Amino acid sequence: MPISARRVETFGTTIFTEINVLAQQYHALNLGQGKPDFDTPSDIVAELVKASQAGNYNxxxxxxxxxxxxxxxxxxxxxxxxxxxxxxxxxxxxxxxxxxxxxxxxxxxxxxxxxxxxxxxxxxxxxxxxxxxxxxxxxxxxxxxxxxxxxxxxxxxxxxxxxxxxxxxxxxxxxxxxxxxxxxxxxxxxxxxxxxxxxxxxxxxxxxxxxxxxxxxxxxxxxxxxxxxxxxxxxxxxxxxxxxxxxxxxxxxxxxxxxxxxxxxxxxxxxxxxxxxxxxPDSYYRAFKEMYEDKVELLMSSLEGSGLQYSRPQGTYFIMADFSHVFDGMPFDFTRYLISEIGVACIPPESMYSKEHRHIGKNYVRFSFCKSDEALRQARIPLQKLRLKA
Ligand SMILES: Cc1ncc(COP(=O)(O)O)c(C=O)c1O
The missing domain is CATH 3.40.640.10 (Type I PLP-dependent aspartate aminotransferase-like (Major domain))
Structure with missing residues (x-):
């Protein structure tokens, strides 16, 4: 008896779940999922607490x-x-x-x-x-x-x-x-x-x-x-x-x-x-952008000299990096290697392409910089091993 409906038959587990499990297994520094590792501003959290206790919003x-x-x-x-x-x-x-x-x-x-x-x-x-x-x-x-x-x-x-x-x-x-x-x-x-x-x-x-x-x-x-x-x-x-x-x-x-x-x-x-x-106020949105401008610099300086090729993103908190100078294989294979041998997690883009166009992203993986400054700095030492091992 078929278990799932035909409309969902082709859907796999999202790549984020798969990578998070691997990253945990190898205790890798997780620069994969676009999930900040720092908290929501405390005044915004305080509004949530206030609304929950107000008696009108539950x-x-x-x-x-x-x-x-x-x-x-x-x-x-x-x-x-x-x-x-x-x-x-x-x-x-x-x-x-x-x-x-x-x-x-x-x-x-x-x-x-x-x-x-x-x-x-x-x-x-x-x-x-x-x-x-x-x-x-x-x-x-x-x-x-x-x-x-x-x-x-x-x-x-x-x-x-x-x-x-x-x-x-x-x-x-x-x-x-x-x-x-x-x-x-x-x-x-x-x-x-x-x-x-x-x-x-x-x-x-x-x-x-x-x-x-x-x-x-x-x-x-x-x-x-x-x-x-x-x-x-x-x-x-x-x-x-x-x-x-x-x-x-x-x-x-x-x-x-x-x-x-x-x-x-x-x-x-x-x-x-x-x-x-x-x-x-505008000052919030300005500080938010400045925070990410600092974080992108930190990630770029950790990637520098690793042998990965990348260019400065214009927006979002992601960098796509070309790994073809340091690894021979598909993005998922490189991601596995990066997690298990180098100790850093990223996201392979295979699931972000149709089959017919998957070859276009075959040299790339995605790194996130919505991470603490410390984590972004820490990534430098393991990433430098990439070129040495290539
Ligand atoms: C391009 C894009 N759209 C939508 C979403 C999902 O947003 P939400 O978490 O608000 O559902 C994400 C989350 O990463 C995203 O990157």
Whole structure:
């Protein structure tokens, strides 16, 4: 008797679980999963405690989210992107961006529709598309600059294309897409009447002078974009799993219909704490960016001289590194070697590619720098062994 349904038959264990188990087994320094090893700011945690004890927030929250959080999301979109969001009909609060993305796909995409996915991709996109009965169509980013070929992007659009999932700043490559790249993408979406599901969870994580542009702000795009984000990255609170989707009320209607039968409502007190967090002054967001600018320097100086080739990311807390000068094999083999022989864990990108494009990322692995300064410094000594052993 078959145990699982056909729609989930191809889904394996996520790579993060697999790597965490290996890292623990070998006591490796874990620069794999994008999970901070430091805590959420204490004033934000204090708001969660306060909300839990207030006596008003321990029963079901309103399905679309608390009025305070919906208002804070709308205010944040106006403050940073000059977008006019209706807090009542234009925001849905979800269980992390992960549920936000699933609600967008289930609520907006029909079986048989095509959904364009840029590779390498965050690992939930393709299972979401498959669960909706739709068909993923892949457009690769090409190393070492991680840019898409405009002709390959154009060729991916057809009369069956319903949506494209865009992620900028981009996990795992650290790219922040330029105005020119987003303008081409927007033009194609308008020409083919396609929706953008814009995953912006790293919106506050641009590095150096990279400037972040939200695709919903481009001409003609607001009506066809649903923007997904979450508190996980911006407030170092990945365990809270509070996310949101915002956009024009007409396009959000489908998302709301799906959301009400996935989770109905999400954790009530945490929504109040996230409303507080989103309203942090500019000094918070500036210090957050500066913290990661320091951390990227620390990781780069630990990688320097190791024989791994990398370039400075424009955003996110990830670096993609080319290991082909120090190891002969596939990324998963290199990751195993790095964990067991060198003592550092990273993430191999095989599961972030379709089979047909897996060769494009065959020399790369992803390192995270959302780790303590000490851990990032400590990585230097083991990583230097790489070149010596090669
Ligand atoms: C690109 C991207 N999208 C979505 C998510 C999931 O976000 P959340 O933890 O809010 O569900 C992540 C988490 O790593 C991510 O990197």
């Amino acid at each position: 029963q079901y929250a309103p399905g679309p989210g608390t009025p305070d959080l919906r208002q804070a999301v709308a205010h944040h979109a106006a403050r940073f992107y000059d977008l006019d969001i209706d807090p009542d009909r234009g925001v849905i609060v979800t269980a992390g961006a992960t549920e936000g993305l699933l609600s967008c796909v289930l609520g907006l995409v029909d079986p048989g529709d095509e959904v364009i996915v840029i590779e390498p991709f965050y690992d939930s996109y393709v299972p979401n598309i498959i669960m909706a009965g739709a068909v993923p169509v892949f457009v690769p980013l090409h190393p070492p600059t991680w840019t898409f070929d405009p002709d390959e992007l154009r060729a991916a659009f057809s009369n069956k294309t319903r949506a494209i999932i865009l992620n900028s700043p981009h996990n795992p490559t650290g790219r922040v897409f330029t105005r020119e790249e987003l303008t081409l993408l927007a033009e194609l979406c308008i020409e083919h009447d396609v929706i953008v599901i814009s995953d912006e969870v790293y919106e506050h994580l641009t590095l150096g002078d990279a400037s972040y542009l939200s695709i919903a702000t481009l001409p003609g795009m607001f009506e066809r974009t649903v923007t997904v984000s979450s508190a996980g990255k911006s407030f170092s609170a990945t365990g809270w799993k509070i996310g949101w989707v915002y956009g024009h009320p007409d396009i959000l209607d489908g998302v709301a219909r799906a959301h009400q039968f996935i989770t109905f409502a999400v954790h009530h007190p945490t929504q109040q704490a996230v409303a507080y967090a989103l309203n942090q």
